[in-house]
Amino acid sequence: xxxxxxxxxxxxxxxxxxxxxxxxxxxxxxxxxxxxxxxxxxxxxxxxxxxxxxxxxxxxxxxxxxxxxxxxxxxxxxxxxxxxxxxxxxxxxxxxxxxxxxxxxxxxxxxxxxxxxxxxxxxxxxxxxxxxxxxxxxxxxxxxxxxxxxxxxxxxxxxxxxxxxxxxxxxxxxxxxxxxxxxxxxxxxxxxxxxxxxxxxxxxxxxxxxxxxxxxxxxxxxxxxxxxxxxxxxxxxxxxxxxxxxxxxxxxxxxxxxxxxxxxxxxxxxxxxxxxxxxxxxxxxxxxxxxxxxxxxxxxxxxxxxxxxxxxxxxxxxxxx
Amino acid sequence: xxxxxxxxxxxxxxxxxxxxxxxxxxxxxxxxxxxxxxxxxxxxxxxxxxxxxxxxxxxxxxxxxxxxxxxxxxxxxxxxxxxxxxxxxxxxxxxxxxxxxxxxxxxxxxxxxxxxxxxxxxxxxxxxxxxxxxxxxxxxxxxxxxxxxxxxxxxxxxxxxxxxxxxxxxxxxxxxxxxxxxxxxxxxxxxxxxxxxxxxxxxxxxxxxxxxxxxxxxxxxxxxxxxxxxxxxxxxxxxxxxxxxxxxxxxxxxxxxxxxxxxxxxxxxxxxxxxxxxxxxxxxxxxxxxxxxxxxxxxxxxxxxxxxxxxxxxxxxxxxxxxxxxxxxxxxxxxxxxxxxxxxxxx
Numbered sequence: 308x309x310x311x312x313x314x315x316x317x318x319x320x321x322x323x324x325x326x327x328x329x330x331x332x333x334x335x336x337x338x339x340x341x342x343x344x345x346x347x348x349x350x351x352x353x354x355x356x357x358x359x360x361x362x363x364x365x366x367x368x369x370x371x372x373x374x375x376x377x378x379x380x381x382x383x384x385x386x387x388x389x390x391x392x393x394x395x396x397x398x399x400x401x402x403x404x405x406x407x408x409x410x411x412x413x414x415x416x417x418x419x420x421x422x423x424x425x426x427x428x429x430x431x432x433x434x435x436x437x438x439x440x441x442x443x444x445x446x447x448x449x450x451x452x453x454x455x456x457x458x459x460x461x462x463x464x465x466x467x468x469x470x471x472x473x474x475x476x477x478x479x480x481x482x483x484x485x486x487x488x489x490x491x492x493x494x495x496x497x498x499x500x501x502x503x504x505x506x507x508x509x510x511x512x513x514x515x516x517x518x519x520x521x522x523x524x525x526x527x528x529x530x531x532x533x534x535x536x537x538x539x540x541x542x543x544x545x546x547x548x549x550x551x552x553x554x555x556x557x558x559x560x561x562x563x564x565x566x567x568x569x570x571x572x573x574x575x576x577x578x579x580x581x582x583x584x585x586x587x588x589x590x591x592x593x594x595x596x597x598x599x600x601x602x603x604x605x606x607x608x609x610x611x612x613x614x615x616x617x618x619x620x621x622x623x624x625x626x627x628x
Numbered sequence: 629x630x631x632x633x634x635x636x637x638x639x640x641x642x643x644x645x646x647x648x649x650x651x652x653x654x655x656x657x658x659x660x661x662x663x664x665x666x667x668x669x670x671x672x673x674x675x676x677x678x679x680x681x682x683x684x685x686x687x688x689x690x691x692x693x694x695x696x697x698x699x700x701x702x703x704x705x706x707x708x709x710x711x712x713x714x715x716x717x718x719x720x721x722x723x724x725x726x727x728x729x730x731x732x733x734x735x736x737x738x739x740x741x742x743x744x745x746x747x748x749x750x751x752x753x754x755x756x757x758x759x760x761x762x763x764x765x766x767x768x769x770x771x772x773x774x775x776x777x778x779x780x781x782x783x784x785x786x787x788x789x790x791x792x793x794x795x796x797x798x799x800x801x802x803x804x805x806x807x808x809x810x811x812x813x814x815x816x817x818x819x820x821x822x823x824x825x826x827x828x829x830x831x832x833x834x835x836x837x838x839x840x841x842x843x844x845x846x847x848x849x850x851x852x853x854x855x856x857x858x859x860x861x862x863x864x865x866x867x868x869x870x871x872x873x874x875x876x877x878x879x880x881x882x883x884x885x886x887x888x889x890x891x892x893x894x895x896x897x898x899x900x901x902x903x904x905x906x907x908x909x910x911x912x913x914x915x916x917x918x919x920x921x922x923x924x925x926x927x928x929x930x931x932x933x934x935x936x937x938x939x940x941x942x943x944x945x946x947x948x949x950x951x952x953x954x955x956x957x958x959x960x961x962x963x964x965x966x967x968x969x970x971x972x973x974x975x
Contacts, residue, residue, distance in 0.1 A: 525728040531682055532723075533743045533794065534716035547733045622733055623778040 308619065311627035312612065319608045323601060327379075330600045331372050334593055340364065341388040341591040362388060375597065385594035389587065394598050397583065404474050405579030408498055408572070409564060416503035416510065417557065421546070423507065424514025424553075429541055431519060439511060446508025451567055455501045455574040462497060469497050472576040498575040502567055506560055513556050517549040524548070551622050558614030562607030629834060630656040630679070630698050630802060636691035637674050637683065646906045648674040648688070650858035656802060661828060661835040663845030663866065665881070666855035669903050672838045675855075676804045679703065679836075680721055681711050699801070717747040720795035722824075724807040726787035730779035736763075736790055737775035740797065747798040762793040766823060785816035789823065796827055803828070804836045809844060821848055842885055846870065851938070854878050857904050857914035864939035874933065874941035874948070876919045876956075883962060897962065913943070920961035921945040921952055 342359055350358075359365045363374065378385050384394035423443075427436040463471035470476070476490050521527065522545050530544040565581065572581030580599060587595040619625045637649040649671040656662050664672045677683045679696055681703060696703040698714065706714075720743075723729040731739060740762060741755035750758060756775070763771035766789040779787055788808060795803055805824060809817035825848060828835050837848055845852055845866065852869045854862045854877065862875035873879050880899035901918035904910055910917065916926040923944055930944045945952050953963055 525723060525725060526731040528682060529723065529729045529791070529794070530731065530742075532680055532715055532721045534712045534714070534746060535742065536712060539742075544731050544734070548731070551733075624732055624780045 308616075308627050312616065315612050315615070319605070319612070322608060323605060326604050327376065327597070327601060328372070330597060330604075331375070332368075334596055334600075335368060337591065339591060341593060343591070375594070379598075379601075384598045387587075387592055387595050389590040389592045389595070394594050397595060398580065398598060398602070401578060401580045401583045404577060405568060405572070405581065407474075407495065408502065408568065408577060408579055409561075411495060412499040412503040413506065413561060413564065415499060416506035419503070420507045420510035421514060421550075423511035424549075425518055425541060425546060427511070428515045428518030428522065428549075429537070436515075439515075443508040443512050446504050447512075449504070451501065451505060451570045452574060454504060455498075455571060458497055458501055459574070470494050471497070474578055498571050498577055501575075502564070502571045505567060506564075509560070510553060510556060514549060514553050517552045518545060521545045521549045547621060551618065554614050554617055554621070558610045559607075562603075562610040565603045565606070629658045630696070630836075632675070632679070633695040633697070635675065635678060635694045635696065637671070637678050637694070638689050638691055639687045640689060641687065641907070644907055647858050647909045648906060649678065650906075650909065652855070652858070652860055654853055654860065654863065656834050656836055658801075659828075659832050659834055660851065661837065661849040663849035663852040664836065664838045664855060665840065665842060665845055665852055667840055667903055669857075669906065670855040671858035672855050673806055674858075676721065676806050676836065676838055679804065680715055680719060681706070681708075682715075682721075713747075716743045716795075716800070717798045718800055719802045719804065720798070720800040722788070722791050722795050722803070722805045722808045725811045726784055726791050727811065729791055730787055732779055734778070735775065736777055736779065736782075740775070740790070740794055743794060743797040758797075759793075762797055763790070765796075765827075766790070766793045767819075768793075783816075784812050785819060788812060788816075788820050792820075792823060792827070796831065796833070799831060800833060802834045802836065804838070806838045807840070808837070810839070810841070817844070824848070842881060854881070857909070858906060859914060860942060861915065862939075862941040862943075864935070865937070868936070868939050872935070872939070874935050874939070874946075875915075875943050876921045876945070876947060876961075877915050878941075879947060879961075880918075900960070920956040920959040921947060922959075 341362065342355060342364060346355055346358060356365070363371060366374075375385060384398070386392065387394055387397050390397065423439050427439040430436050459471045462469045470493060474491065474494055475487075476494075479487060479490060482490065518541075522541075527540060527545055530540045535543070565584075568579065568581035569584050570581070571577065572579045573585045576582070580602075583595065584599050586592075587599070615627070619627060632655065633653045635649055635652045636647075639646040639648055652671065652675060654662070664675065666672045674683065674688070678690055678694075679698075683690075690704055694704055698719065701710075701714075703711065703714070730736075737756065737759055740759040741750075741752075744750045744755040744758050745752075748758075759775055760771045763774060768774055768786060768789055774782075779790070782790060792808075803824070808824065809820050812820060821844060824835065824837075827833065835849075837845060839845055849866050852864060852866050853860055854869070854875065856877050861877045862869065862873070864872075864874075869878065870882070873882055877899070880897075883897040884899060899918055904914050904917070912927040912929050913919070916922045919926070921943075925944050930942050933941045933943055933946075935941060947953070947956075953961070957963070
């Protein structure tokens with residue numbers, strides 16, 4: 308197992324290197340550069356050339372790539388074109404907000420999806436099953452941005468129950484620790500629900516079908532023949548087997564959650580990585596974009612590796628060598 | 629102890645009702661071993677799953693008028709919560725394929741202590757010790773270590789031993805073994821049958837052994853029921869059935885058994901034709917299209933022909949009548965000489 312993980316990690320490094328080239332080329336293929344977005348249109352050609360030189364944008368592409376790579380390998384992610392701040396600091400400052408949002412919405416999604424998946428499999432073709440099915444298709448079909456806007460309209464504007472933006476209230480001076488926590492929770496609810504909705508829809512469908520598959524297996528009949536109650540049969544015997552295929556889907560989605568986060572964070576003005584990515588994209592802020600894309604790629608790789616390791620934990624038949 | 633009366637189990641399909649079990653009555657006495665023999669689709673497994681109430685309903689449906697009485701309690705309409713106290717505790721079951729009948733992601737210990745904790749109320753530690761004893765009782769060496777193993781780490785025969793250990797865990801009154809050796813290779817088959825036999829003697833458990841293999845029941849059971857197309861064709865004590873078979877289908881089964889002691893090897897005997905389509909049951913005796921003894925009155929279901937004691941055959945024809953045999957031989961019937969008897973002697 309350890310050797311397997313090490314081998315996979317080495318593969319990951321090679322993959323990241325290849326991806327860094329691809330991403331670098333793709334970013335530079337985008338129309339307009341940082342100069343077109345950031346520099347004032349009234350700037351003289353000389354000033355413009357001067358600034359381009361300062362940013363290193365006048366060098367050949369290969370040169371730009373190599374100097375970027377060199378700085379990345381030495382642990383320095385470079386400086387943001389837009390803010391002039393170190394990229395590592397820019398990203399580091401956004402990570403807590405995003406982690407908070409991801410952790411809450413993904414765990415929420417997982418718990419709800421498992422419950423819904425098991426219930427609709429156990430009560431196949433019941434009213435509950437049909438309701439969950441309809442809701443799932445709604446969740447899959449509904450674009451995140453539109454759903455977020457509807458939620459904001461209903462719960463933020465019409466009912467006024469939840470704030471529509473930001474991670475905390477603008478002014479938190481004089482808040483006690485508990486009030487701060489309360490404030491954070493209230494702000495978190497809507498973006499977390501919006502972000503988890505898509506995953507709940509997909510994962511519960513996925514688990515439903517794998518549960519339906521598992522409950523037809525002989526060992527489920529054995530479990531029933533022992534006199535076990537349905538609850539023990541489904542949660543003790545069936546669920547663990549049914550989770551194995553879901554794991555793949557979850558790992559891929561968690562790695563890719565970033566895409567959903569960009570939209571959700573932007574709409575809710577959530578000060579996380581998604582929002583930073585959106586802003587950097589607008590500004591063609593190459594150093595920030597590249598670092599974030601690589602971070603995203605690394606997280607996809609890590610979560611896939613994690614899924615493979617978890618397979619072996621859940622399913623004793625799987626052994627890596 | 630177990631009394632099944634006029635059991636009818638139909639499966640609803642789009643094309644109509646499949647008559648899987650069609651009016652079967654039998655009983656199992658305390659400490660007795662009953663064999664149920666029949667080919668695939670004869671309804672023997674559905675019968676056993678009906679007793680356990682493990683059929684998926686729908687599509688299966690136990691028809692009105694069916695009765696399964698176990699220790700004075702009617703199982704057909706018993707509450708599910710009551711039924712759970714019978715499953716595993718009073719009636720336990722071993723299934724055909726030990727490769728798929730154990731949960732692949734749980735340790736043997738976890739699967740073995742479930743009935744102990746559930747039915748006997750043992751604590752975790754007591755259950756662990758009892759589980760080890762059970763593994764030893766079914767002949768699994770190094771039981772303490774094997775408890776921590778997963779099913780895939782056992783061979784087929786060993787897995788079936790684990791299944792048996794699970795089944796006898798709560799000391800059930802009746803053990804239903806549904807083709808327990810079909811998925812195993814021949815040498816292991818004998819060991820598993822030997823084990824079931826030994827446990828039956830030691831624990832005084834009644835056994836219902838379901839099989840398509842006459843060789844399996846020959847040395848194992850007190851009584852045999854031969855099933856065909858969801859109905860009972862013949863029933864007798866094991867000795868009597870092999871020595872004096874009275875239903876043309878039983879005759880066909882016995883002559884289809886390949887023999888090692890033949891002087892001149894002959895072609896393998898088969899019963900011509902194929903089992904009937906249970907979606908469209910035949911009027912009268914279901915065996916008539918394949919039967920060399922067939923008579924016009926077979927269009928009506930035959931009454932029970934009492935042979936002797938508890939030996940009953942459902943057939944219009946007296947297959948021992950030389951005239952009837954002569955008639956049947958013209959239709960390709962090969963008389964059974966000493967096959968049944970020699971088979972008994974072998975086992």
